[in-house]
Amino acid sequence: PTSGTLVKALPTEAFIRHEPYSVETRLDSLPTDSLITPTASFYVRNHGPTPLIAADTWSLRVDGEGVARPLSLSYAQLLTMPSVRAIRYLECAGNGRAYFDELMHRPAEGSPWRDGGYGVAEWVGVRLAEILHSAGLRPHAAWVTPIGLDDERYARPLPLAKALAGDTLVAHTMNGAPLPPDHGFPARVLVPGWVGAASVKWLGALEVTVRQPSVKMNTEEYVLIGPDYPKPPPPLTTGVVKSAVCLPWPAVLPPGRQPISGLAWSPFGRIARVEVSLDGGHNYRPARLVGDNLPLAGVRWQFDLDAVPGDMTVTPRAVDEYGNGQPDLAAQKWNEKGYLFAAPVPHPLHIV
Numbered sequence: 040p041t042s043g044t045l046v047k048a049l050p051t052e053a054f055i056r057h058e059p060y061s062v063e064t065r066l067d068s069l070p071t072d073s074l075i076t077p078t079a080s081f082y083v084r085n086h087g088p089t090p091l092i093a094a095d096t097w098s099l100r101v102d103g104e105g106v107a108r109p110l111s112l113s114y115a116q117l118l119t120m121p122s123v124r125a126i127r128y129l130e131c132a133g134n135g136r137a138y139f140d141e142l143m144h145r146p147a148e149g150s151p152w153r154d155g156g157y158g159v160a161e162w163v164g165v166r167l168a169e170i171l172h173s174a175g176l177r178p179h180a181a182w183v184t185p186i187g188l189d190d191e192r193y194a195r196p197l198p199l200a201k202a203l204a205g206d207t208l209v210a211h212t213m214n215g216a217p218l219p220p221d222h223g224f225p226a227r228v229l230v231p232g233w234v235g236a237a238s239v240k241w242l243g244a245l246e247v248t249v250r251q252p253s254v255k256m257n258t259e260e261y262v263l264i265g266p267d268y269p270k271p272p273p274p275l276t277t278g279v280v281k282s283a284v285c286l287p288w289p290a291v292l293p294p295g296r297q298p299i300s301g302l303a304w305s306p307f308g309r310i311a312r313v314e315v316s317l318d319g320g321h322n323y324r325p326a327r328l329v330g331d332n333l334p335l336a337g338v339r340w341q342f343d344l345d346a347v348p349g350d351m352t353v354t355p356r357a358v359d360e361y362g363n364g365q366p367d368l369a370a371q372k373w374n375e376k377g378y379l380f381a382a383p384v385p386h387p388l389h390i391v
């Protein structure tokens with residue numbers, strides 16, 4: 040049986056939320072001297088109530104036809120395994136969904152997120168590879184499906200190569216503390232560079248199989264449905280290069296010269312440059328990169344704005360070290376569920 044029977048038996052008071060909880064990081068409220076999003080400000084995206092799981096009765100089951108020695112790890116065992124530390128961002132696939140409607144005038148289904156479905160944390164965890172190897176991977180193993188202990192048994196299959204990648208983790212620590220319940224206590228998967236949906240929280244099992252299991256999160260949700268995408272709709276994997284302005288929406292600013300700050304990030308590596316347009320995306324000028332610039336985490340940028348009374352927009356766009364950039368709005372593909380919005384966004388400013 041799955042260790043998750045424990046959760047099913049909990050009374051409803053055990054949930055710290057009774058409705059699916061989704062909140063954006065307020066990029067305008069982040070400390071500017073660090074790339075790390077404080078845990079209390081880190082966006083949350085839950086499909087159901089938050090389970091509150093007791094660490095002392097929790098276990099992680101590793102089994103399936105793809106492993107020779109199925110095993111079960113306790114929380115104490117997980118904590119004593121060799122661990123790695125990684126500063127990585129998570130971003131919801133639906134981050135920026137509001138802009139399909141607001142900028143492309145083609146609404147998409149789902150919550151109208153702007154840019155705050157993004158956060159950077161310092162994670163500590165055990166390499167998923169280390170756990171899989173200790174269960175004895177069989178030669179024909181090809182898929183690893185992490186399964187969550189939340190009500191709907193949230194699951195997202197990972198191809199073996201991605202599961203074995205060096206920084207794919209079973210994370211137990213976020214910004215120096217155990218994961219809070221909303222972020223997956225006692226343990227979650229972290230799949231850097233992939234959409235947040237791949238980073239399964241409240242991890243209860245890892246099932247290793249030869250074929251790709253068919254789960255809702257790969258066939259119905261987190262798939263790209265639209266005229267520009269093949270059928271059947273492909274599941275989402277890698278995220279997109281993004282940039283955002285760290286100001287309220289809209290921002291009210293005084294006239295005069297002043298620094299405007301923002302963030303940019305890439306699922307492939309480091310950001311190489313950020314440019315800013317003041318004419319809605321026709322002409323761009325370089326912005327300065329400031330502070331840490333970390334691969335698969337992000338960088339902060341700054342731009343000196345000469346603000347004149349009236350309405351203005353600031354539109355950033357970023358390019359990473361491999362030349363991956365943001366598509367023009369005209370090249371942004373639309374999809375029904377509003378995933379992977381990547382075009383530059385004109386951020387509205389009222390100068391008074």
Ligand code: MTE
Binds near residue numbers: 084087130186187234
């Ligand atoms: N894992 C489980 N078990 N249940 C969920 O609802 N939501 C996913 C993913 N992992 C989810 C989950 C989605 S869509 C995202 S974007 C990230 O978790 C959000 O992680 P966070 O809430 O820690 O920011």
Ligand code: MO
Binds near residue numbers: 084133
């Ligand atoms: Mo998400």
